[in-house]
Amino acid sequence: MRTIVRFRTPKGDYALPVERVAEVRPAAELTLLPASQRGVAGVMRRGGGALTVLSILGELGRHVIVIDHGTVAFGLLVEEVTGVHRVDDELIGPPPPGQDDGTVAGVIVDGNGVVLLLDTEALRARLTT
Numbered sequence: 691m692r693t694i695v696r697f698r699t700p701k702g703d704y705a706l707p708v709e710r711v712a713e714v715r716p717a718a719e720l721t722l723l724p725a726s727q728r729g730v731a732g733v734m735r736r737g738g739g740a741l742t743v744l745s746i747l748g749e750l751g752r753h754v755i756v757i758d759h760g761t762v763a764f765g766l767l768v769e770e771v772t773g774v775h776r777v778d779d780e781l782i783g784p785p786p787p788g789q790d791d792g793t794v795a796g797v798i799v800d801g802n803g804v805v806l807l808l809d810t811e812a813l814r815a816r817l818t819t
Contacts, residue, residue: 691776691777691779692707692777692779692782693707693708693709693738693774693775693776693777693803694706694707694708694774694777694798694807695707695708695711695773695774696770696771696772696773696774696775696805697753697755697756697768697769697770697771697772698768698769698770698772698785699747699748699751699768699769700748700750700769701748702734702778702804702806703802703804703805703806704747704768704787704805704806704807705775705798705805705806705807705808706755706757706766706807706808706810707807707810708754708774709753709812710757710758710759711755711756711757711758711804712745712750712756712757712763713755713756714754714755714756714757714771715734715753715754715756715765716752716753716754717751717752717753717754717767719735719754719755719764720732720733720767721733721734722745725733728748729744729745729816730742730743731743731744731745731749731751731767734754734765735754736756736760736763740788741756741763741765742764742765742817743764743765743767744764744765744766744813744816744817745767746766746793746813746814746816747766747767748768748769748770749767750767750769751767751768751769752768752769752770753767753768753770754766754767754768755760755768755771755773757810757814759772759810759811762817763812764813764814764817766813777798781798781799781800782796782797782798782807783796783797783798783799784796784797785797787791791812791815792809792812793808793809793812793813793815794806794807794808794809795807795808795809795812795819
């Protein structure tokens with residue numbers, strides 16, 4: 691059994707492991723980063739520093755999910771957080787073929803459609819590319 695945070699973007703429904711989600715913040719706190727690399731929306735203040743926010747799932751969003759990946763924290767711009775859910779491991783299928791970087795770690799098919807489970811390590815790697 692896994693616990694996930696589900697969210698929606700204009701591109702579809704996604705999920706992250708709950709243990710990697712530190713908080714959800716309003717995107718209104720986001721400062722756009724001029725001439726940013728592809729997939730980076732901007733930065734927002736967190737603690738005494740600046741948190742990089744990725745926009746790989748869409749350029750517009752109302753919320754930022756703050757992902758804590760050990761020594762690195764970053765944000766992910768999303769439209770709507772739909773809740774925290776428990777999912778049986780057997781309902782999580784393998785990642786789909788055709789990806790360039792392994793961003794999708796698994797696929798959950800439920801009564802509402804397809805939910806793509808994201809890999810936080812692959813997301814974190816986008817901060818250095």
